Amino acid sequence: QVQLVESGGGLVQAGGSLRLSCAASGRTFSRYAMGWFRQAPGKEREFVAAISRSGGITDYADSVKGRGTISRDNTKTTVYLQINSLKPEDTAVYYCAASSSTVSSVRTMREGYWGQGTQVTVSS
Secondary structure, three states: OOOEEEEOOEEEEOOOOEEEEEEEOOOOHHHOEEEEEEEOOOOOOEEEEEEOOOOOOEEEOOOOOOOEEEEEEOOOOEEEEEEOOOOHHHOEEEEEEEEOOOHHHHHHOOOOEEOOOEEEEEEO
16 A cells, blocks of 8 residues: 655746655555646646656656656655646646556556645746
């Protein structure tokens, strides 16, 4: 079992940057592909980014491609998401997720482990 705790959210101005962290409990962190999702008010949760167990493969939603970077440190059992050039439409609750499947299936995952989320608000 994996417990996930996100941090790093907050209020930022458009054009700024933010780095989210997700700390995972347990010694099996490296067995999971990890992902970031977000949910804006009144909208469905959507995929943002994913990273493979070793960190060698990444996947991004078109909405953050070129602006976002997902990374992980298996020694610290932590996954990160940096987003640059933030836009008001990036405003959402950001969730971290762990999947025992492959990185390519993270974007459509339903089962797995989820964090409680961290709020990101981008002001214009």
